[in-house]
Amino acid sequence: MTPLFWRACWLIFRKDWLQEQRSRELISLMTLFGLLSTLTFSFALQLDRLSRVESVSGILWVTILFAMILGMDRSAGNDRENETFLAILLSPIPRAAIFIGKSIANGLFALTIGAILIGLMTFLYNLPLLQPMIFLILLLLVVGLSSVGTLLATMTVQTRSRSTLLPIVMLPTALPLVLAAVSATIPLIAQSDVNNSIAMWIQLMAVLDAVYFTLAVLLFDFVVEE
Amino acid sequence: MSYPETSSYLTLALGVVGTLTIGYLLTLWVRFQQAHKDIETLEKLNHD
Amino acid sequence: MTTISPVSPAPRAGLQVMSATTLIAVAVGLYLALIFAGTDIDQGNIQRIFYIHMPAFFGAFTAFSATVLGGILYLITRNPRWDRMAVAGVEVGLMLSLVNLLTGSIWARPIWNTWWTWDPRLTSTAVMVLTYAAYLMLRAGIEQPEQRRRFAAVYGILAIVTVVITLVIIRVRDDTIHPVVVGTGSTAAEGTFDVQATRGVTTALLFNLPVWGLLIPITLMMFRMRLEQLTEHVDRLKAELMER
Numbered sequence: 001m002t003p004l005f006w007r008a009c010w011l012i013f014r015k016d017w018l019q020e021q022r023s024r025e026l027i028s029l030m031t032l033f034g035l036l037s038t039l040t041f042s043f044a045l046q047l048d049r050l051s052r053v054e055s056v057s058g059i060l061w062v063t064i065l066f067a068m069i070l071g072m073d074r075s076a077g078n079d080r081e082n083e084t085f086l087a088i089l090l091s092p093i094p095r096a097a098i099f100i101g102k103s104i105a106n107g108l109f110a111l112t113i114g115a116i117l118i119g120l121m122t123f124l125y126n127l128p129l130l131q132p133m134i135f136l137i138l139l140l141l142v143v144g145l146s147s148v149g150t151l152l153a154t155m156t157v158q159t160r161s162r163s164t165l166l167p168i169v170m171l172p173t174a175l176p177l178v179l180a181a182v183s184a185t186i187p188l189i190a191q192s193d194v195n196n197s198i199a200m201w202i203q204l205m206a207v208l209d210a211v212y213f214t215l216a217v218l219l220f221d222f223v224v225e226e
Numbered sequence: 227m228s229y230p231e232t233s234s235y236l237t238l239a240l241g242v243v244g245t246l247t248i249g250y251l252l253t254l255w256v257r258f259q260q261a262h263k264d265i266e267t268l269e270k271l272n273h274d
Numbered sequence: 275m276t277t278i279s280p281v282s283p284a285p286r287a288g289l290q291v292m293s294a295t296t297l298i299a300v301a302v303g304l305y306l307a308l309i310f311a312g313t314d315i316d317q318g319n320i321q322r323i324f325y326i327h328m329p330a331f332f333g334a335f336t337a338f339s340a341t342v343l344g345g346i347l348y349l350i351t352r353n354p355r356w357d358r359m360a361v362a363g364v365e366v367g368l369m370l371s372l373v374n375l376l377t378g379s380i381w382a383r384p385i386w387n388t389w390w391t392w393d394p395r396l397t398s399t400a401v402m403v404l405t406y407a408a409y410l411m412l413r414a415g416i417e418q419p420e421q422r423r424r425f426a427a428v429y430g431i432l433a434i435v436t437v438v439i440t441l442v443i444i445r446v447r448d449d450t451i452h453p454v455v456v457g458t459g460s461t462a463a464e465g466t467f468d469v470q471a472t473r474g475v476t477t478a479l480l481f482n483l484p485v486w487g488l489l490i491p492i493t494l495m496m497f498r499m500r501l502e503q504l505t506e507h508v509d510r511l512k513a514e515l516m517e518r
Binding site: 148151152155156158159160161164165168169171172173175176179180204208211212215219222223225 | 349401404405408411412415416417421424425427428429431432433435436439440443
């Protein structure tokens with residue numbers, strides 16, 4: 001991986017980041033969705049101050065998953081509309097660099113709204129969510145999901161069914177990560193029996209991230225053969 | 227030697243297995259027929 | 275006008291042999307499972323469905339392995355026959371997974387007193403079914419054949435990784451109530467039966483395992499691949515017609 005390669009990654013990332021700074025489209029979309037989702041779940045599950053730990057853990061990570069799906073789909077859709085993607089593909093930038101730049105951008109947007117949601121839920125449900133470990137779980141979850149998601153979003157945006165397809169292909173592949181995140185978070189919120197259980201889940205998430213990232217980098221070429 | 231009477235469940239389960247496997251074979255057969263018919267029609271149209 | 279190579283009739287012989295062998299093997303397997311093997315003392319006759327339930331799971335795995343293999347080989351060689359194998363694997367695998375899930379559910383009703391439970395093993399099998407159902411949805415949503423094959427191959431690789439990971443997670447978790455017949459199970463397992471206790475259990479299981487685990491998926495996949503060849507021929511003819 002030459003310095004030129006990393007420079008390419010940085011350029012791609014910077015393009016997405018600047019685009020977002022100007023329009024604020026993705027962050028606002030994802031944040032609003034996150035709020036609405038939390039609200040809907042709260043009503044539907046009738047969660048009040050005495051809310052159950054398992055429910056909140058699940059709601060948090062699933063909401064972030066859905067928000068990421070929304071965001072990545074939008075981001076890929078924008079690329080397609082602007083024809084910037086075609087321009088990038090025609091340039092001599094290596095495909096892997098495009099993928100890395102893009103997934104880091106998607107990941108950062110997700111981390112932002114993830115942090116917002118964690119703060120929000122601490123406030124709404126009166127639960128000790130503001131722990132470093134929970135932010136670690138957020139990071140691990142986001143890394144894995146943005147790897148797989150960037151790959152899949154780039155794929156589905158080229159199909160006839162477009163946006164309806166991404167949730168369908170993304171949810172199954174996201175399941176192991178979400179399961180691990182939820183399982184690791186429950187003891188942390190309940191603040192009981194922490195050390196035994198979560199070490200395994202955290203390790204699992206790290207392994208999953210490595211696997212998904214590697215796979216996505218390898219497979220990305222096949223998805224952008226124009 | 228007596229054992230719990232669960233034979234009806236066994237029959238149900240076997241019925242499900244049969245339905246799924248034979249059902250799948252049937253869908254294959256139907257699609258085969260359709261494909262053969264399409265080929266016949268299209269080849270006739272093509273060679274006109 | 276471009277010449278279209280006709281779909282060759284040659285594979286018919288192999289297919290006939292496989293079909294005949296499979297039919298006979300299934301019949302023998304059923305005899306062993308339903309008549310030869312002794313009745314389980316604790317569970318009664320419903321236990322016999324196990325001789326199909328477990329092998330069906332392996333059959334599904336065989337089929338899905340063919341899918342990922344076909345996907346990888348397609349991406350390398352770009353030969354459509356590998357994609358045909360991949361899509362055949364998904365359809366047959368889904369059918370066998372449903373056999374596994376539904377027979378398991380029917381077994382569970384008298385034994386666990388419930389049709390379903392969110393036990394790790396069952397959940398992971400359900401995830402597997404949905405993952406591959408999504409594969410078919412993905413294929414259905416892409417019109418251009420080359421793109422469809424390519425994207426399906428990529429997703430097929432992701433899918434098997436997800437499935438394997440989920441299965442590994444299950445083996446690691448010890449809180450499943452699903453009985454483990456091979457290897458050590460958890461103390462929470464309900465409905466385990468001793469393989470040694472009843473006469474003929476090992477024979478019935480060992481015979482049915484390759485039948486449902488290999489013969490049935492391979493034969494069904496051969497049929498499905500042949501169908502795919504025909505369907506592609508139809509599409510080619512249609513395209514040719516459009517050009518005129």
